[in-house]
Amino acid sequence: MSSHPTPYTSGLAALEARLRQDFSWLGLPGKSWVPTRTAAGQEVLDTAIVGGGMAGLALAAALKHLGVQARIFDRAPTGFEGPWATTARMETLRSPKELTGPALGFGALTFRAWFEAQFGLAAWAALDKIPRLQWAEYLRWYRQVLELDVQNQQRVLAVTPRADGLVQLDLADDTQASRIYTVLARHAVLATGRDGLGGPWVPDWAHGLPRDRWGHSADLWDAKALAGKRVAVIGGGASAMDSAATAxxxxxxxxxxxxxxxxxxxxxxxxxxxxxxIAQGFWALPDDWKWRLRHYINVQQVPPPHGSTLRVSRFANAHFHIGTPVSGAVLRDDGALRLDTAKGPLASDFVIFCTGFRLDWSLRPEFAGFARAVRLWQDRYQALPGQEDAELAQSPDLGPLFEFQEKTPGTCPGLERIHCFCYPSALSHGAVAGDIPQISDGAKRLAQGLAGQLFSEDIATHFASMENYAEPELFGDEWTPAQFPAYEGEPK
Known part of the structure; x- marks a missing residue:
């Protein structure tokens, strides 16, 4: 099925009307209740969210339903948040189409409702997996129908916790010649995706090659430029199959x-x-069980999807070399690349590294103001023999609200007001901050926690409001005072 079938607009309009009715019946979104605050005459946001992909949108929606202000800042142009319409190259999503994703428990907000409203039940029954670009269209609709506050083409230059209980975000507005400005918020959430605290990883020897001769699966490289060329794809996961098929x-x-x-x-x-x-209970497991589960998944690894692999193998000029690690590469005199592999040298014109991501604070200068203060799992946990795992060891050790914690108490005041709602939270909280199956669970849990914390921080203000509340339920004229009857005495 095409990812852009002709929509029945009236059907989508009817779905949106139903969604509005559902929200009306439930009294959503909630009324604003958090006291407004300023600092040196500047507005202070309840919550600032860095990243407008699926996780950022779901969290913003959950907060809005609770009456908490949330503003999203994303560096991408409108509609291109996340990887779906840019660096992702799969034909369809891996997840089963029935998963409700970021719908937050509302049937009319699911992908299925959005799809059926436009293309009908028969088309849904015929659909195998969700086309990638159609998922991107659904998320655009999700943002629009919920009227979420998303500021696009805003680059975060620095996220800095402050001792006064605020988080400062320095941003560049790329819609206005990179105007630099500052935003203050009581809480900042990093909804920055798979590479949330680092970036794409390549082996050291890759940096010795001309930069125009290689790319990472997460890069926005031009597939058309690969026509007529020999391409080497390093890796065997989903991104490797998608990259190979694209080439x-x-x-x-x-x-x-x-x-x-x-x-x-x-x-x-x-x-x-x-x-x-697991969605509700992983975060409360003992450390040993958290580590054991995540380490087992890391060791076993996730296979590439069946369809993605067939998408490659149907080409006669696709060659699978299993058990073939690459130890280095050089540029030959004739302009070709020579890759040194365990099975001998291999000539290629372009290399695509499908080697995943690493947590690497040096790749994220915007977090330099607090990175060294963050407590990692390796700072307090020793893996059992045979379960050593460098990726897990470097994961941030997060609190119950996905908040960063200080490695040394007192060295970074306000750090706990920055929340890690992205992939590196997986060891502390499980896969609730980015994966489609559990994203609603994570968004609702974090939103409820933030709402509770905002309330407790302002309890004196809320108590004073309760004391000063003076709207009467009764006006004194609803009844007539009765004359008390005379006492007749007790019978003898």
Whole structure:
């Protein structure tokens, strides 16, 4: 099915009317109740969210329903938040189409409702997986129908916790010649996705190659430029299959997939633990169990999707090399690249690294104001023998509201007002900050926690408001005072 079928606009309008009715019946969104605050004459936001992808939108919606102000800042142009319409290259999502995603428990807010309203029940029944670009369109509608406050083309230059209980965001407005300005908020949430506290990882030797001869799967490279070229894809996961297929479909003459593992994983072990229980209970597990679960998933790895792999193997000029790690590469005199692999040298014109992401604070200068103060799991937890895991060890050790915690108490006042609602939170909270199956659970839990904290911080103000509340329920004229009857005495 095309990702852009002709919509039945009236159907979508009817769905939006139903959603408005549902919200009206439930009294949503909630009325604003958090006292307004200023600092040196500047507005202070209840919550500032960095990142307008699925996680940022779901959290903003959950906060809005609770009557808490949330403003999103995203560096991308409107409608291109997240990877879906830019660096993602899969044909369809991996997740089953029935998952409700960021709908927050509202049937009329699901992808299925959005799809059926436009294309009908028969089209839904015929749909296998959700087309990637159609998911991007759904998220655009989600933002629009919920009237979320998203500021686009805003680059975050610095996030700085302050001792006065505020978080300062320095931003560049790329819609106005990169105007620099400051935003203050009581809480800041980093909804920055898969590479939330770092970025794409490549081996050190990659940096010795000309930069125009390689890219990462997370880069926005031009597939058309690969026509007529030999392409080497390093990796065997989903992004490797998507990148290889994209190169083949663009006309690459040969694509070699170089997979370090001796065989591709075949079972997605993470599915074996998928349940409402893990969404609600992972964060409260003992440390040993948290580590054991996440380490097992890391070791087993997630297999590339069946369809994505077939998308590659249907090409006769696609070559799978299993058990073939790459140790280095150089530029030959004839202009080709020579890759040194465990099976010998390989000539290529372009290399695509599908080597994942790493938590690396040096890649995120906007977090330099607090990065060194953040407590990591390795600062307080020792893995059991045989379960050592560098990725997990470097994960931030987060509090119950996804908040960063100080490595050394007292060294970074206000750090706890910055919340990590992105992939690096997985060891502390599970997959509730980015994965489609659990994103509503994570968004609602964080939103409720933030609302509760905002209330407790302002309890004196709320108590004073209660004392000063003077709207009468009774006016004194609703009854006539009765004359008390005379006492007749007790019978003898």
């Amino acid at each position: 083949l479909e663009a006309g690459a003459t040969r694509v070699d997939l170089l997979v370090r593992r001796t065989e591709l994983p075949r079972i997605n072990k993470g599915k074996g633990a998928g349940s409402p229980g």
